[in-house]
Amino acid sequence: xxxxxxxxxxxxxxxxxxxxxxxxxxxxxxxxxxxxxxxxxxxxxxxxxxxxxxxxxxxxxxxxxxxxxxxxxxxxxxxxxxxxxxxxxxxxxxxxxxxxxxxxxxxxxxxxxxxxxxxxxxxxxxxxxxxxxxxxxxxxxxxxxxxxxxxxxxxxxxxxxxxxxxxxxxxxxxxxxxxxxxxxxxxxxxxxxxxxxxxxxxxxxxxxxxxxxxxxxxxxxxxxxxxxxxxxxxxxxxxxxxxxxxxxxxxxxxxxxxxxxxxxxxxxxxxxxxxxxxxxxxxx
Amino acid sequence: xxxxxxxxxxxxxxxxxxxxxxxxxxxxxxxxxxxxxxxxxxxxxxxxxxxxxxxxxxxxxxxxxxxxxxxxxxxxxxxxxxxxxxxxxxxxxxxxxxxxxxxxxxxxxxxxxxxxxxxxxxxxxxxxxxxxxxxxxxxxxxxxxxxxxxxxxxxxxxxxxxxxxxxxxxxxxxxxxxxxxxxxxxxxxxxxxxxxxxxxxxxxxxxxxxxxxxxxxxxxxxxxxxxxxxxx
Amino acid sequence: xxxxxxxxxxxxxxxxxxxxxxxxxxxxxxxxxxxxxxxxxxxxxxxxxxxxxxxxxxxxxxxxxxxxxxxxxxxxxxxxxxxxxxxxxxxxxxxxxxxxxxxxxxxxxxxxxxxxxxxxxxxxxxxxxxxxxxxxxxxxxxxxxxxxxxxxxxxxxxxxxxxxxxxxxxxxxxxxxxxxxxxxxxxxxxxxxxxxxxxxxxxxxxxxxxxxxxxxxxxxxxxxxxxxxxxxxxxxxxxxxxxxxxxxxxxxxxxxxxxxxxxxxxxxxxxxxxxxxxxxxxxxxxxxxxxxxxxxxxxxxxxxxxxxxxxxxxxxxxxxxxxxxxxxxxxxxxxxxxxxxxxxxxxxxxxxxxxxxxxxxxxxxxx
Numbered sequence: 001x002x003x004x005x006x007x008x009x010x011x012x013x014x015x016x017x018x019x020x021x022x023x024x025x026x027x028x029x030x031x032x033x034x035x036x037x038x039x040x041x042x043x044x045x046x047x048x049x050x051x052x053x054x055x056x057x058x059x060x061x062x063x064x065x066x067x068x069x070x071x072x073x074x075x076x077x078x079x080x081x082x083x084x085x086x087x088x089x090x091x092x093x094x095x096x097x098x099x100x101x102x103x104x105x106x107x108x109x110x111x112x113x114x115x116x117x118x119x120x121x122x123x124x125x126x127x128x129x130x131x132x133x134x135x136x137x138x139x140x141x142x143x144x145x146x147x148x149x150x151x152x153x154x155x156x157x158x159x160x161x162x163x164x165x166x167x168x169x170x171x172x173x174x175x176x177x178x179x180x181x182x183x184x185x186x187x188x189x190x191x192x193x194x195x196x197x198x199x200x201x202x203x204x205x206x207x208x209x210x211x212x213x214x215x216x217x218x219x220x221x222x223x224x225x226x227x228x229x230x231x232x233x234x235x236x237x238x239x240x241x242x243x244x245x246x247x248x249x250x251x252x253x254x255x256x257x258x259x260x261x262x263x264x265x266x267x268x269x270x271x272x273x274x275x276x277x278x279x280x281x282x283x284x
Numbered sequence: 285x286x287x288x289x290x291x292x293x294x295x296x297x298x299x300x301x302x303x304x305x306x307x308x309x310x311x312x313x314x315x316x317x318x319x320x321x322x323x324x325x326x327x328x329x330x331x332x333x334x335x336x337x338x339x340x341x342x343x344x345x346x347x348x349x350x351x352x353x354x355x356x357x358x359x360x361x362x363x364x365x366x367x368x369x370x371x372x373x374x375x376x377x378x379x380x381x382x383x384x385x386x387x388x389x390x391x392x393x394x395x396x397x398x399x400x401x402x403x404x405x406x407x408x409x410x411x412x413x414x415x416x417x418x419x420x421x422x423x424x425x426x427x428x429x430x431x432x433x434x435x436x437x438x439x440x441x442x443x444x445x446x447x448x449x450x451x452x453x454x455x456x457x458x459x460x461x462x463x464x465x466x467x468x469x470x471x472x473x474x475x476x477x478x479x480x481x482x483x484x485x486x487x488x489x490x491x492x493x494x495x496x497x498x499x500x501x502x503x504x505x506x507x508x509x510x511x512x513x514x515x516x
Numbered sequence: 517x518x519x520x521x522x523x524x525x526x527x528x529x530x531x532x533x534x535x536x537x538x539x540x541x542x543x544x545x546x547x548x549x550x551x552x553x554x555x556x557x558x559x560x561x562x563x564x565x566x567x568x569x570x571x572x573x574x575x576x577x578x579x580x581x582x583x584x585x586x587x588x589x590x591x592x593x594x595x596x597x598x599x600x601x602x603x604x605x606x607x608x609x610x611x612x613x614x615x616x617x618x619x620x621x622x623x624x625x626x627x628x629x630x631x632x633x634x635x636x637x638x639x640x641x642x643x644x645x646x647x648x649x650x651x652x653x654x655x656x657x658x659x660x661x662x663x664x665x666x667x668x669x670x671x672x673x674x675x676x677x678x679x680x681x682x683x684x685x686x687x688x689x690x691x692x693x694x695x696x697x698x699x700x701x702x703x704x705x706x707x708x709x710x711x712x713x714x715x716x717x718x719x720x721x722x723x724x725x726x727x728x729x730x731x732x733x734x735x736x737x738x739x740x741x742x743x744x745x746x747x748x749x750x751x752x753x754x755x756x757x758x759x760x761x762x763x764x765x766x767x768x769x770x771x772x773x774x775x776x777x778x779x780x781x782x783x784x785x786x787x788x789x790x791x792x793x794x795x796x797x798x799x800x801x802x803x804x805x806x807x808x809x810x811x812x813x814x815x816x817x818x819x820x821x822x823x824x825x826x827x828x829x830x831x832x833x834x835x836x837x838x839x840x841x842x843x844x845x846x847x848x849x850x851x852x853x854x855x856x857x858x859x860x861x862x863x864x865x866x867x868x869x870x871x872x873x874x875x876x877x878x879x880x881x882x883x
Contacts, residue, residue, distance in 0.1 A: 018322045038382065047482045052466065067382045069463045084370050084381075186481040209483030241371050413604050416572050420602035421621040422672065424594060431620075435611055 037246035038067045040077075040085035042156055043184040045229070046070035048204040048275055050266055057262075058253050064246050072184075074154025080104055080232070083239025087247035089254070091156040091229045094163075105232035111254050112263050112276040113228040116160055118219035119189070119206055120146075120198035128198075129218045135168040137219040142170045145177045147197030151188050152180035156227065161200045164224060189213055202227055204267070204275040228279070231255070255280035291489020298490055305467070310494060313471040316384050317452040320391030324447050327392070328399025329440065333429060335400075336407035337415070350404060353397025358390075358450075362457030365390045369461065382463035387471070390457040395447035402443030406436040441510040445503055452499055472498070521584035523548040523708050524569065524676060529578035531564055531732075539564045539732045541578070546676075551702060551709040553719040555755065556729035562712035565729070566678050569710065570602050598625065601669035602678040605685055607661035609653040614640070614664050617653050621672040639667040642701055659690035666698065670705070677702070679711035683718065695722065716756055720744060728752045745800070746875055753798045753877070759836070759846035760799040766791055773818075773871055779843040784818040785874040796877040801836065803873035804847035807866040808857045817868035821845075825863045828854070835859075839867050 045051060046068065055066050069076075069085065073092040079085040081104050088105065090096060099105045118128065118137050126144035128137040141148055150172070151158045165172055172178040179197070181188045185205040192199040193213040206217070219225075231251045236244035253259060260278035267275035298306045335346055367373055369381040369389075380386045410432060418428045433440070455473035462469035464478060472495040479488040522545035531539035539561045546552050554562040567573045569580065571593055580587045587596045601621065609617050618636045627635075640646045643663040648656060653664065662682060669677060682698075683691040699722055702709055713719055719726050720740050727737040728747075736748040747753035750761055764778035766789040774789050775782045776797065785797060805817065823845060827838040835854050839845040845867055849859065859865070 014322070015326070018319060018326070036379075043481065046478075055466075065468075067463055067465050067468070069382065069465075082370070083372055184481045186483050190483070205483075212483055212485065239372075241376075411606060411608060413606065414608050416567065417602065417604060417608040419572055419597065420570055420600065420678070421624055421668070422594070422598035423624050427624055431610070437611075 035063060035246075036065050036067060037087065037243050037250055038069060038079075038085045039087050039089060039250065040069050040071065040075075040079045041089040042073050042076060042091065043070045043186075044155070044157065044202050044205050045089060045091070047184070047186055047208065048267075049208075050263065050276065053262065053266065054254075054259060057259075058250060061253070062249050064249065066250065072151075072153045072155035073159065077104075080234045083234060083242055086234055086243045087250050088232045088234065089229060090232070091227050092159045093228060093230070095159060096230055096232060100232065104235055104238055106235045107248075107251060108230050108232045109251060109255055110279045110282060111229045111231050112260075112278050112280075113226055114203050114276045115220065116157065116200055116225040116227050117203050117206060117217045118198065118225075119192070119201055119213075119215040120218050121196040121214060122216050123196070124218060126198070131219050132222060134164050134219055134222040134224050138164050138168040139170060141198050142168070142172065142175070142177075145175075147177050147179065147195055148172065149188055149192040149195070149197045149199040150178060150180045151183065151185065153182050153184075155185075157185060157200060157202060160225070160227065164200070167224065189215065207267070207271045207273075207275065229276075287485050288489060290486040292493060294486045295490035295493040299494065306491070306494065308467060309470055309472055309475050309491070310498065312384065312469075313452060313473070313495070313498065316387050316458075316471060317391060317448060320388045320395055320451050321444065321448040323388070323392040324395035324399045324451075325444060327396045328443065328447065329403050329433065331396075332400040332403025333407055333433060336404045337429065337432070347404065350397055350401050354401040356394060356397060357456075358394050358454040359456030359460070361390055361393050362460035365393065365457065366460050381461065382465060382469060384462065384469050386461040387458050387469060390461045391451040391454065394454060394457060395451050398450055399443045399447045402446060403436070403440060406439035406443070407432060409439070410435055438510055441506055445506050445510075448502065448506075449499065452495070452502075521581075522546060523583060524710075525581045525584075526569070527579055529565075529568060529580070530576050531568055531573060532576045537732060539568060539575070541565065541732075541734055544727075544734065544737075546708060546710060548708050549706040550724040551711070551722055552725045552727060553723040554710065554712040554727050554729055555714065555716055555719045557755065558714065559731075560729040561732040562729055563680055564732070566602070566680050566710060566712055569676075570600055570678050571597055572602075598672075599675040600678060601672055601674035601676075602680065603662075603665050603669050603682050605681045607658075607665040609661055609664055609668075612653060614645070614648045614651050614653055614656070617664055618668045618671050621668060625672070635671045635673075636667075639671045642670065643667045643697060659686055659694060662686060662694060663697075666694075670701065670707075673705075675708065677707050677709045677711075679709065681713055682711065684714070698722075716744075728755060730755075747798060747877070749877060750796060750798075753796075753875075757800070758798040758875070759801045760797075760804070760844065762797040762799070762843055764795055764797065766793045766795055781821060781842045783874070784871045785876050786871050787876045789876075798875040798877065799845070799869055799873060800875075801846045801848040804839075804845060804867055804869045806837065806839075806847055806849060806853075806857065806859070807868065808859075809864065809866055815868060816870065818871040820866060820868040823865055823867040825859060825861050825865060828859065828861055839865070841867055 126141045126146040131137040233247040263278040464474040476491045524546040529541040622632045726743045764776040768775040821841040823839040823841040829836040
């Protein structure tokens with residue numbers, strides 16, 4: 001009896017311990033369901049560190065708990081399409097417009113912009129330095145057959161890149177010098193640096209990683225290289241389960257004067273220049 | 285080489301100054317993987333023992349499923365758990381996607397077949413007549429199973445270590461179902477991936493070192509228990 | 517006066533495996549306080565019978581009664597099983613101390629600690645291993661381990677003890693000493709025992725009754741002398757150690773005796789037969805005497821034949837001598853005699869055996 005009982009008691013204790021541990025972990029911060037917002041955004045936005053500053057302010061102010069899910073623009077909008085996110089912060093204008101037109105998103109508002117830059121090895125084998133037009137730079141890279149790394153992950157950066165190729169009248173698909181990493185911006189930059197190739201990057205990520213990269217900015221300033229960020233609330237009419245109030249609160253927060261002010265100065269201390277330029281309320 | 289040295293120094297710095305974020309991430313790693321391992325212990329040992337001791341139609345199929353499950357790619361588990369836990373998925377009403385709970389579930393799914401498979405092999409490796417011997421001593425079926433499990437405790441401990449090792453180090457499922465949310469569902473592995481993609485290699489290496497140390501110390505304890513019992 | 521029911525009784529016990537009938541016992545009884553041994557070749561069904569009697573295997577037919585009560589239901593099953601104990605060829609000890617091992621059966625029964633301690637110590641004493649009390653079961657020799665296994669079984673004070681070739685893995689001296697001790701303990705405690713062995717000497721020595729098994733059946737069961745000296749057929753005979761088995765035909769009858777023709781020679785045996793009847797003679801090698809000619813003095817042996825030694829095989833304590841008398845014959849002689857008579861292969865000797873030493877089996881005519 002003793003042996004058997006001891007075994008039983010031990011099992012019950014273990015089970016209880018598991019249950020308690022489970023509960024403790026599961027019911028840690030903010031489990032009130034109505035207070036959760038799923039923010040779907042891009043890896044480059046998260047990697048810039050801007051959200052690490054803004055989100056805590058928002059949470060403190062409103063009491064909402066924001067679950068920031070950083071994926072590529074493509075996946076972010078796919079989540080919105082399935083109602084698996086409440087609000088999107090993305091930078092892929094063409095896809096965004098389609099998203100709203102199809103009725104999945106409402107209240108698309110401009111937040112900020114930064115720009116893309118064409119980076120490459122200092123040796124610049126395709127000799128694109130100084131080229132003003134991005135499309136022209138891409139043409140030079142193609143004719144020189146120099147290595148170009150593409151994210152190829154349907155991200156905002158990738159969409160921009162494809163637009164530039166289109167403008168240049170070139171289809172890079174299948175070309176030997178065109179390699180597709182399928183990785184986020186930071187990793188792609190690392191690969192480009194290792195392999196001494198060209199790539200398109202948002203300025204923010206490039207600046208953040210600059211010290212470890214053997215890449216320099218070769219083309220910048222072209223209008224086509226502008227990277228505009230919008231906030232879109234997922235349409236509750238399509239997906240009743242979305243936290244519409246929370247999404248609205250977050251979007252309002254992002255266009256608020258206070259936040260726009262923070263965005264204006266973000267990055268200056270660390271990199272010498274701001275990473276983003278606030279645009280809330282401006283005409284597109 | 286400098287990078288690794290930087291990383292080691294950073295690791296020490298973070299640990300010694302008890303950097304709260306790193307501590308939080310480490311604690312969460314332990315909690316999530318620890319709980320998942322405990323759960324997988326229960327499921328794994330009970331099912332593994334049952335399959336080992338019972339004859340039933342389709343047993344071969346079940347055994348091969350378990351053995352396949354041992355090599356189940358974590359990222360596949362993550363994908364399927366995500367699909368289930370999506371708001372509009374079958375278990376969406378639970379609203380546990382992007383929470384540590386979801387990570388525990390995914391990790392338990394990853395670890396359970398491992399513990400199951402090793403338990404199955406361990407029990408089957410016991411002497412054929414041992415079961416009869418125990419019954420002949422007057423044991424009830426339940427007592428017999430308990431004694432057999434105790435006899436197999438050495439390989440079973442190895443199973444626990446394998447299960448724990450598998451989940452403390454996994455990242456694919458954890459990112460998918462957890463969302464790597466700062467201060468909430470970020471663990472050592474997911475944080476390392478993120479810091480790497482951001483280019484913060486020193487932090488990434490530091491986190492890796494902490495993860496390795498964690499895994500090492502836990503296995504040290506378990507190994508000590510196991511080897512204390514081994515036949516000499 | 518009522519005869520108490522046998523401790524164990526079975527009827528029409530059948531066990532099938534893979535479509536084959538591996539056990540077919542029409543009836544068997546075991547009296548309290550007796551030792552029954554099962555002998556037979558590998559695959560005869562000894563282990564199956566033991567395990568079925570211990571209710572570790574479920575029979576496909578038949579019934580088992582313990583003290584007159586049938587054992588069937590699940591509850592009755594556990595109760596019955598708790599009255600018995602089994603020891604296998606391997607000690608099958610648990611990975612813990614010797615004390616814990618011997619105590620395991622008692623712990624299963626929920627006995628309290630002080631009582632367990634007493635029983636364990638008592639049984640370790642019995643088997644001569646009290647010094648092993650706190651030793652890890654992994655750190656003892658094979659012989660010691662088997663003693664622990666036996667102590668573990670005896671600690672629960674079983675009403676029936678089942679032993680499945682318990683000495684088979686031990687070397688001869690260990691086997692000897694353990695057998696001696698076990699025999700003493702079994703007699704002291706009056707424990708009903710059923711044990712399986714392929715060593716007929718063991719069976720001969722320890723049992724009150726021997727059952728010879730083959731192909732799942734009991735061919736013959738009875739006191740050792742009976743089975744050994746009066747085997748029911750050739751199979752049993754060869755199994756119990758009769759070395760010389762001769763077939764022939766009865767040719768002449770006498771007063772309670774008869775002559776049979778075997779390979780051209782006439783051999784005299786005791787018994788009532790018909791002339792022309794086929795017979796089988798079983799002659800134990802211990803009963804064959806060898807003389808080196810010239811023969812001295814008269815002898816009462818009716819069967820004396822000149823023979824050539826074809827082979828001499830040393831068997832440790834004695835020698836097996838193969839002879840050719842026209843028919844094959846086997847004799848046992850001591851090393852002493854071998855020397856005295858300077859026996860060697862090829863030698864011409866005189867082999868003799870008494871008519872009364874022949875066990876006659878009347879052959880049933882096979883189709």
